[in-house]
Structure formats: structure tokens, C-alpha cells
Amino acid sequence: xxxxxxxxxxxxxxxxxxxxxxxxxxxxxxxxxxxxxxxxxxxxxxxxxxxxxxxxxxxxxxxxxxxxxxxxxxxxxxxxxxxx
Numbered sequence: 001x002x003x004x005x006x007x008x009x010x011x012x013x014x015x016x017x018x019x020x021x022x023x024x025x026x027x028x029x030x031x032x033x034x035x036x037x038x039x040x041x042x043x044x045x046x047x048x049x050x051x052x053x054x055x056x057x058x059x060x061x062x063x064x065x066x067x068x069x070x071x072x073x074x075x076x077x078x079x080x081x082x083x084x
Contacts, residue, residue: 009033014054017047018071022078026054 010033018024031037049071052062064072 013052016051016054017042017044018049018051018068018079019046020048022080024051024079024081 010031012028012030014026015029016024016026027042029037029039049068050065051068051072
């Protein structure tokens with residue numbers, strides 16, 4: 001089934017970008033109807049982790065990258081505010 005539907009349709013996904021001190025910014029990003037969607041308009045170097053599907057409004061499978069996984073595994077209490 002996944003092979004048949006390997007690409008997501010064109011849609012918006014809320015994505016949270018976390019800094020080292022736990023402060024985060026939420027951005028509404030558009031996923032294009034292709035295998036890989038890239039963004040170059042954000043300064044990704046200023047963030048320590050990314051959490052896709054913020055607010056759980058999107059129905060898709062997401063996988064943590066190693067850096068984000070390590071950030072969230074170390075100490076969730078550093079995050080400022082509520083994690084949805």
C-alpha cells in the first residue's frame with residue numbers, strides 16, 4: 001500500500017522548530033505533491049530540533065531525525081509551553 005501511495009498530496013502541515021533553551025516557533029509549511037519537499041527560507045541552523053505535525057491536524061506518518069530524537073530524548077522539561 002505504501003509503495004502505491006509513496007507521496008503525500010499537496011497540503012499544509014504545522015511544524016514546530018525548537019531552540020536549545022526549549023523556546024519554539026511554529027511554521028505552517030506546504031508539502032508538495034512530490035517525493036521530497038525542501039525549504040530554504042528558514043534558518044534551520046538556529047534550531048536544535050523539529051517536530052512535524054504540530055497540533056496533530058495532519059494525518060501522516062512522521063519519523064524523527066537523529067538530532068531531533070536526541071533533543072527530545074534528553075529532557076522534555078526544557079520545552080517552554082505546552083507540547084500538543
